[in-house]
Amino acid sequence: MEKLVIEGGTPLHGSVRISSAKNAVLPIIVAALLPETPATVVDAPELDDVRTICSVLESLGVVIHRNGREMTFDAAHIDRTEASYELMSRMRASFLVMGPLLAKKGHAKIALPGGCMIGSRPIDLHLKAFEAMGAEIQIHNGYVEASAPQGLKGAEIYLDFPSVGATENVLMAASLAEGRTVIENAAEEPEIVDLVTFLSSMGANIKGAGTNVIRIEGVKRLEGVSHTAIPDRIEAGTFMIAAAMAGGDVVVENVLSEHLKPLLAKLTEAGVKVVKEDIDRVRVISDGHIRSTDIKTLPYPGFPTDLQAQFMALMTIGSGVSTITETVFENRFMHAGELQRMGASIQIEGRKAIVTGVPFLQGAFVRATDLRAGAALTLAGLAAHGTTEVGDLHHIDRGYDHLVEKLQGLGARISRVGTN
Numbered sequence: 001m002e003k004l005v006i007e008g009g010t011p012l013h014g015s016v017r018i019s020s021a022k023n024a025v026l027p028i029i030v031a032a033l034l035p036e037t038p039a040t041v042v043d044a045p046e047l048d049d050v051r052t053i054c055s056v057l058e059s060l061g062v063v064i065h066r067n068g069r070e071m072t073f074d075a076a077h078i079d080r081t082e083a084s085y086e087l088m089s090r091m092r093a094s095f096l097v098m099g100p101l102l103a104k105k106g107h108a109k110i111a112l113p114g115g116c117m118i119g120s121r122p123i124d125l126h127l128k129a130f131e132a133m134g135a136e137i138q139i140h141n142g143y144v145e146a147s148a149p150q151g152l153k154g155a156e157i158y159l160d161f162p163s164v165g166a167t168e169n170v171l172m173a174a175s176l177a178e179g180r181t182v183i184e185n186a187a188e189e190p191e192i193v194d195l196v197t198f199l200s201s202m203g204a205n206i207k208g209a210g211t212n213v214i215r216i217e218g219v220k221r222l223e224g225v226s227h228t229a230i231p232d233r234i235e236a237g238t239f240m241i242a243a244a245m246a247g248g249d250v251v252v253e254n255v256l257s258e259h260l261k262p263l264l265a266k267l268t269e270a271g272v273k274v275v276k277e278d279i280d281r282v283r284v285i286s287d288g289h290i291r292s293t294d295i296k297t298l299p300y301p302g303f304p305t306d307l308q309a310q311f312m313a314l315m316t317i318g319s320g321v322s323t324i325t326e327t328v329f330e331n332r333f334m335h336a337g338e339l340q341r342m343g344a345s346i347q348i349e350g351r352k353a354i355v356t357g358v359p360f361l362q363g364a365f366v367r368a369t370d371l372r373a374g375a376a377l378t379l380a381g382l383a384a385h386g387t388t389e390v391g392d393l394h395h396i397d398r399g400y401d402h403l404v405e406k407l408q409g410l411g412a413r414i415s416r417v418g419t420n
């Protein structure tokens with residue numbers, strides 16, 4: 001089994017460059033199903049989730065040309081509209097192909113998705129929206145089958161929750177639907193805005209991205225363009241918390257600090273020095289002494305749920321008591337049990353975790369239970385006394401581009417050992 005071996009207690013120094021955002025690149029690659037001519041993603045991150053979504057597209061007949069981190073997608077000859085369980089169960093975001101397939105082919109048959117086991121994560125909002133746009137939906141034998149033989153029609157869609165995935169799925173479908181679609185209570189995440197930038201440069205007519213009402217006038221066809229996605233705010237936040245926790249002086253490059261306002265505010269509240277050095281550069285200086293601070297996860301622009309586990313790791317060595325409230329996902333505290341194995345004091349009460357800081361964590365063998373939990377345990381290992389081993393690395397490989405090499409570049413004593 002492969003694992004990370006971390007010798008804790010070394011402060012981090014130097015600079016780290018953040019990759020393109022996983023959660024922007026995935027929907028953008030899916031949106032490459034829509035145009036009639038090839039579309040290119042420049043500087044894609046090297047991630048298992050990116051490999052998975054490429055396999056999904058290839059299984060539908062998309063031809064992909066790879067040149068290092070540049071990928072070109074030719075969807076002129078999509079000849080299948082069915083995505084298998086084998087591919088869908090690897091990653092929930094694969095469900096995003098439903099919107100483009102319905103819009104372009106009038107049919108999609110997709111296995112119910114899998115992905116990180118953080119709560120039940122239904123897809124009801126996606127399906128309700130497609131029904132409102134005239135699709136007929138049937139669920140049978142673990143598959144969702146949707147058809148719109150006469151094509152999708154624009155509709156007024158109110159999302160009960162500002163779901164990122166549902167907003168993206170509807171955006172892609174509505175770009176080629178007939179007439180106007182309005183999404184109310186839409187997600188406002190920067191990754192939505194980036195997807196809309198990509199769709200718009202391909203010829204889509206979309207207004208209001210980044211607000212909670214998005215209006216889309218369907219167009220007849222889209223043309224492929226070349227796109228570089230925004231920096232990964234979650235990867236950037238993970239490195240900032242790493243520096244805060246292990247101590248040291250780290251410059252995070254290729255980060256848009258306006259996407260990380262809640263984290264920067266909370267790190268400052270926790271006694272960490274955060275300096276915005278430039279529009280795309282943030283410096284984090286910490287002596288490892290952390291003040292306990294409360295957080296509550298919320299849809300953007302609130303504190304991101306994808307940084308909750310890493311922030312909890314930081315709070316385990318805080319000087320007092322911190323309350324962490326998770327409102328986006330149910331059951332997203334699996335990392336708490338593993339952190340406890342390293343000596344952390346955490347009590348879970350429903351959607352709240354009460355974290356009482358301890359003077360130090362102790363190295364232990366722990367398992368990544370999901371992607372961000374894996375990151376949190378790695379950070380805990382960097383700050384802990386002694387040796388920490390992190391297993392189940394496939395979760396981390398889904399979403400962190402060369403995490404080990406980047407941490408080594410900052411002086412961390414971390415290595416990957418064993419065989420896959």
Ligand code: UD1
Pocket residue numbers: 022023024026092093119120121122123124125126127161162163164165166191305306328329330
């Ligand atoms: C995306 C991100 C993920 C992040 C999450 C919230 C990608 C590839 N993944 O996931 O990293 O943690 O946003 O910021 O971009 N829900 C429903 N019905 C639905 C859809 C969602 O009840 O039809 C619920 C979910 O169960 C969850 C909440 O809404 O509790 C948020 O989900 P959503 O915003 O859709 O997250 P994802 O798009 O899956």
